Amino acid sequence: MLSVKNINTYFGKNKIIKDVSFEINPGEIVGLVGSNGAGKTTIMKTILGLTKFTGEIIFNDALITENKHGILQNVGALIEHPAVYPFLSGYENIQLYCETEDEIVEMVGLLNMGGYIHANVKNYSLGMKQKLGIAMALVNNPELVILDEPMNGLDLESTILIRNIIKNYSARGTSFLISSHILSELQKIMTNIILIEHGCVILDKSIDEFIDNTKLKMVTSDIKKTIDILNENNINFELKESYLVISAHDVVLTQKMLVSEDVYILDLENNSINFEDKIIELISSEKRYENDQL
Known part of the structure; x- marks a missing residue:
């Protein structure tokens, strides 16, 4: 479904993303993991055509280039924080992305937002805004959903709800690329893991391979x-x-x-270290290697 081949992204003269390659197949839930500043959000923005890059990104056999958004109609995204209009209601914000009233009503019910969906978003809590952003990413039944820290600001009940929704959509063939610092939650849903450090992919495996030892x-x-x-x-x-x-x-x-x-x-x-410890160990090893090269 998505093929990323040798992409490089620059901020000025600095190369932020370095020869990154990976693939996402239908129904996979790919966890994009790394320390702060590793390049996770930049990779997501690059896939969406929001930054300049070299290399090749193909979604459903169509080539993605900078600012070429038409081919991404089947992609839903929540990057950094929900892009909402504060003086519109949550319902009106979703309407900007979806023309089908029945689908909006279904999404509101799915995410348990009925109690506040018609209130102005300026009065929403962080968790309410986060659920609204997820709703806007999921409307129109996208084939690929890109979520940057989707559990941010959510209480336990909402976190479990979002986790189950992601699993259900995945079972129907929707693919996910998810970045999160809450590794314990990510571990419960992801089928594949991509570990990023200093803009490079240092691990790309199925979760079964990763924990199979x-x-x-x-x-x-x-x-x-x-x-x-x-x-x-x-x-x-x-x-x-x-x-x-x-x-x-x-x-x-x-x-x-x-x-x-x-x-x-x-x-x-x-006799094995746990999932989070394995991630930390890999990141620490990569940082030690980088330091040795300086």
Whole structure:
């Protein structure tokens, strides 16, 4: 659906985005992750044709260029903060993007905005404005939705609501590119992760690939016999001082084989760093590399 090939974006003479390439397929929820100033928002603006760039961006076989917005009619976006008219009501703001009254009513109900949708936006709280911006991004059933910090200002109930809406739209084939600093929330919905640092892509993987290396510490009633059984069955493991480290995917099979040989698992413990720690570790490694090059 979206193909980004070797894009470079400049602010003056400074190259902000550096040879960035990635693809988004129908129904994918892609998390765009990185530290402040990494280039996430700039990449989103570039995809929307709002900044000058070199390289190639293709959406549904059409080439995107600067200020060429016609081909992006099937793209919804919320960048930085909702672009709304404060002296219009929320309903009137949505009308500017959608001509179908039935769809507006459906969207208002979907996002639970009925209690304030006809009030002037100048009186909205941050969370209310955020939901309005998301509503404007989702009307007209876009094929691709770009959301920059969509959970900003939302309470817990609204966060769960938006999370479920994104999942439902994704199940129907809508693709999402989402930037968020709330990694715990992003982890719950994204199918792919793109990690950006200093304007470069340092990681582009499916979320399953990214977390597929979960390791467990395993203590058994007979370590030596366990090692023999694992070797005989070609199951990878690491031997530590008093325990073995194996992949979480191999635990069930390992347990069955051990029990058949009168060997029992006495303890299992997570040996992997969590999702957020893995992201921080990758960013820190990239920063150390950049510093070493200076």
